[in-house]
Amino acid sequence: MAFKEGLRARKKTLWRLILLALGLLGLLLYGLPVVRHLEVLIPMGFCPSATMSQLGDNFTGVLHPWARPEVLTCTSWGAPIIWDGTFDPDVAQQAAGERNLTIGLTVFAVGRYLEKYLARFLETAEQHFMVGQRVLYYVFTERPTAMPRLALGPGRRLHVQRVVREQRWQDVSMARMSTLRAALAGRLGREAHFVLCMDxxxxxxxxxxxxALAESVAQLHAWHYHWPRRLLPFERDARSAAALAPGQGDFYYHATLGSVAALRRLTTHCARGLRQYCARGLEARWHDESHLNKFFWLHKPAKVLSPEFCWSPDIGPRAEIRRPRLLWARKEYALLRT
Structure with a gap:
């Protein structure tokens, strides 16, 4: 009898722990800020010493991953994850200067997003983005005449390309890959050596x-970089060209940059998958972002940027985010997507 009562008590405790874990997970997934701070307790993994000693590339030289022992500084396939303190910015500037590069920065500014965000995006890019390098801003908008006036520094140019305004914001998102692919086959592809695609x-x-530069680069999503793989919001609908099966996927990414050739391959892959999916009357959970993640599962990036390169202030301060380079604005979907 005592044994049975003890077993019942243990089962009851186990179920309480399971329900508590599920409750905390639900709060984490659906946005209670206090609970999100618990993410820092989820280990990111570690980089083996043998791999750390080999990290580096043509832009950063030899990296110093041991300078950031509290975070993951490499991938399982040996690509570096770039954090503040792991590289020498002067070495990167010199390496880029010796190659005489033009770096493209693309951005879509359609609907109310143009008036709300574009001026600040470009003004801060002039202050912080690839300073000392030749830069080509490539803005896609349906209203070129509404572009803000901007004084550009030496070696920096702005090109505006008209696009058709889609009826739904989901269609705007999904059309980006096809639009970028066409631009890379035209002026953007002829004039730039590397291209970054940002919101x-x-x-x-x-x-x-x-x-940040390399042949193929993926940006870690600030909201998901601590999550275990099984909880990442990959597309799971097996009917989708973007689908990843359980156990697939490395990290969750939301942006990309790379050489013109690499981005042509990526945009071709994503545009084809989006067309196939739309032809079936379906949409991936996160639209073009889902197809981006499928591509990087199949074709591993040569470099990964830590969330310091694109951070969301809504998450709040974290000790491991030492120096954010790019910040998300507060989301105002109700105003901007109507």
């Missing part, structure tokens, strides 16, 4: 330099 509802807050 307009962001602004630069710190030096964003050539240390």
């Amino acid at each position: 307009v509802d962001q602004h630069f807050s710190g030096a964003f330099g050539p240390e």
Whole structure:
């Protein structure tokens, strides 16, 4: 009898722990700020010493991953994850200067996003983005005449390309890959050596330099970089060209940059998948972002940028985020997507 009562008590305790864990997980997933701070307790993993000694590339030289022991500084396939303190910015500037590069920065500013965000995005880019390098801003908008006036520094140019305004914001998101693919086959592809694709509802807050460059680069999503793989919001609908099966996926990414050739491959892959999905009357959970993650599962990036390169102030301060380079604006979907 005592044994059975003890077993019942243990089962009761176990179920309480399970329910508590599920409750905390639900709060974490659905946005209670206090609970989100518990993410820092989820280990990010570690980089083996043998891999750390080999990290580096043509822009950063030899990296110093041991300077950030509290975070993950490499991937399982040996690519570096760039954090503040792991690279020498002067080495990166010199390496980029010796190659005489033109760096493209693309941004879509359609609907109310143009008036709300574009001026600050470009103004802060002039202050912090690839300072000392040749830069080509490439703005896609349906209203070129509404562009804000901006005084550009030496070696920095602005090109505006008209696009058709889609009826739904989901269609705007999904059309970006096809639009970028066409631009990379035209002027953007002819004039730039590397291209970064960013969202307009962001602004630069710190030096964003050539240390970010590589043949193929993925940006870690600030809201998901601590999460275990099984909880990441990959597309799971098996009917989708963006689908990842359970156990697949490395990290969750939301942006990309790289050489013109690498981005042509990426945008071709994503545009094809989006067309196939739309033809079936379906949409991926996170639209073009879902297809981006599928591509990087199949074709591993040569470099990964830590969340310091694109941070959300809504998450709050974290000790491991020492120097944010790019900050998300507060989301105002009700106002901007109507």
